[in-house]
Amino acid sequence: MADVVLKHVYKVYPGGVTAVKDFNLEIQDKEFIVLVGPSGCGKTTTLRMIAGLEEISQGELYIDGKLVNDVPPKDRDIAMVFQNYALYPHMTVYDNMAFGLKLRKVPRAEIDRKVKEAARILGLEEYLNRKPKALSGGQRQRVALGRAIVRNPKVFLMDEPLSNLDAKLRVQMRTELAKLHDRLQTTFIYVTHDQTEAMTMGTRIVVMKDGVIQQVDKPQTIYDYPNNLFVAGFIGSPQMNFIDARLENKNGKVYATFKGFSILVPEGILKRLKDPSYVGKEIVLGIRPEDLHDEEVFLEAYPEAVIEAKVDVTELMGPETYLYLDVNGVPLTARVDPRTRAKAGDVIKIGFDINKLHMFDKETEMSIL
Ligand code: ATP
Numbered sequence: 001m002a003d004v005v006l007k008h009v010y011k012v013y014p015g016g017v018t019a020v021k022d023f024n025l026e027i028q029d030k031e032f033i034v035l036v037g038p039s040g041c042g043k044t045t046t047l048r049m050i051a052g053l054e055e056i057s058q059g060e061l062y063i064d065g066k067l068v069n070d071v072p073p074k075d076r077d078i079a080m081v082f083q084n085y086a087l088y089p090h091m092t093v094y095d096n097m098a099f100g101l102k103l104r105k106v107p108r109a110e111i112d113r114k115v116k117e118a119a120r121i122l123g124l125e126e127y128l129n130r131k132p133k134a135l136s137g138g139q140r141q142r143v144a145l146g147r148a149i150v151r152n153p154k155v156f157l158m159d160e161p162l163s164n165l166d167a168k169l170r171v172q173m174r175t176e177l178a179k180l181h182d183r184l185q186t187t188f189i190y191v192t193h194d195q196t197e198a199m200t201m202g203t204r205i206v207v208m209k210d211g212v213i214q215q216v217d218k219p220q221t222i223y224d225y226p227n228n229l230f231v232a233g234f235i236g237s238p239q240m241n242f243i244d245a246r247l248e249n250k251n252g253k254v255y256a257t258f259k260g261f262s263i264l265v266p267e268g269i270l271k272r273l274k275d276p277s278y279v280g281k282e283i284v285l286g287i288r289p290e291d292l293h294d295e296e297v298f299l300e301a302y303p304e305a306v307i308e309a310k311v312d313v314t315e316l317m318g319p320e321t322y323l324y325l326d327v328n329g330v331p332l333t334a335r336v337d338p339r340t341r342a343k344a345g346d347v348i349k350i351g352f353d354i355n356k357l358h359m360f361d362k363e364t365e366m367s368i369l
Contacts, residue, residue, distance in 0.1 A: 002064055002077075002154035002187045003029045004050060009059035011045050011211075019045040021211040023059070032181045032188040034202030036195060038234070042211040043191040047157050050189060051080050063155065078155040079148035083163050087132040087143055093119075094128040097146045111150075118149040121183060122176075138169045145180065155187045162197065174200055195235050199223070207231050229284060229365040232358060238289050238322060238333045240358065245285040247278055247359075255304075256285045256357070259328040264304035266354050272369045278359070283368065286358030289322065292334035293351045294342055305352040311342050325350065 004027040011020040020042040027033050035043040048054035050061065052073035061068055068076055087096050094115055101111045119125045122142040132140055141161060148156055161177075162170045178201050181188050192198055198205045199219045207214045207222065207230075215227040226232035232240045245258040247265065254270055255262040263285070273279075293299070299306050309325035309332060316338060323334040323342055334350060342348045359368045 003027060003062075004155060004187065004189065005060075005062040006046075006050075007060040007062075009046075009049065009061060010057045011042070011049060011054065012057045019211050020049070023211075023213060025206060025213070025216065027187060027189060030185050030187055032178070032190065032201060032203045033206060034190045034192060034198040034204075035206045035208060036192055036198035036202075036234075037208035037214075039193055041208040043193070043208060044159055045211075046208075047080075047159055047189060047191050050155075051078060051157050052076050053080075076155075077153055078157055079151050079153035080157040080159070081144050081148050081161045083160040087140060089132055092129050092131060093124060093135070093143050093146075096132065096143055097150050100147060101150055114150040114152070115146070118146040121149065121180065122146050136169075137165050138173055141165060141173060142176075145177075149180075149184070153186070155189060156184075158188065158190045160192055161190075162192075163194075170197075177201060195237065199235065205235075207234060209234075225367070225369075226358070227367055229286075229360050232286050232360070232367075236288060238335065240286045240288050241292070241332045242360075243285040243287070243327075243330055243332075244282065244362075246282050247280065249279055254279055256283070256359075258285070259330055261307040261327070262304070263307070263352050263357070264302075264354055265357065268355060269357055269359075269369065273359075274368050278361075278368055282362050284360040284362055284365075286360060287332075287352055288356065288358075289333045289335035291353040291356040292332065292336070293353065294323070294334065294336050294340055294348055298353075299349050299351045302351050302354060305354045306349050307352070308347055309350050311344050311346045311348060313344055314340075314342060323348075 006023050006025045009020060009023040012018050035046060037043055045054060049056050056069050063076060097115045097118060098111050119128055122145060124142055127139060162173050174197060202219055205219055205222055206216045209230050215222055215231045222235055243258050245256040248255050248257050254265040256265055307327060309327045311323055312326050313324040315322040320335050321338045321340055323336055325332040325334060361368050
């Protein structure tokens, strides 16, 4: 068992910066939880408080039901893997992994068993006698993980552990970490500013901004039902399009209107409106790039959700093409089939998948669905 619970946790640094505000979270045993948000939002501070490397200004932290605010890091039964996974350059891989256990005076045979087991899990068996400089970046990062694994901690804390790796290796290590989590069956708390890492690895994601939790949920739920404009814009790439629009009732049907265009709002979405009085008001309409279409069949199927747009730029990505569009001054990005015929300078028809509309309150920026 290793659940980690934060109750009304605050961190105020000397000098008055409030880095974390009223942080409430129950991390269940064996979860892979990812804290994600832009630089400076308080992710690292939160992780360091859990590790015991930073004092908690206010609130309570429980590990396994025990209040640990005043328990020193070494007695918290956690292991932390950092972005700069400084390995000892003069020691072999084996000794790097064994070092922490030797310090703790763990018997030699047990150290040997644990190091070999970690090496097996991480695919490092053939490298045990090498020095770090004779390893690739990914292998070094695995040694850093190995050092944590041999301690058999209740909780793994990881602070952007992949950020020093090149793009390809990062993708590979993402899968390896997810597999490692499955194998170890331990609680992982992982910090990143990269929403793709968060989406692909987390069993739950905590989106933070300015020291405040914005939303906690499974990746797909956050993607499909973002709580507010910030989460909607932060999760997903290219990011969700936002359009200032007005909800209008015309002959019993509701439309989102902007720049002379009207998009039909289907019954299903209207039923989800938190307050029917939004009809008649200004709102922010959200639509993800993949929910905009330029194929003829789509345009014909949903004639009440078609607008005209000028193509500014097309970007070929291989399996898809991004169209950067201009709708009378409103920029929109569409993610379409690479066989699209649209090219820069064209004026084309674009259809909205009306079942995928998002709507936000203009003032509070909260989702109104
Ligand atoms: P990044 O992704 O850039 O690492 P982060 O989300 O991890 O950012 P933190 O490092 O937790 O953010 O910082 C949160 C806020 O606290 C920032 O405004 C930062 O400037 C401030 N801060 C961090 N450490 C200290 C410190 N030791 N003293 C004062 N302010 C600090």
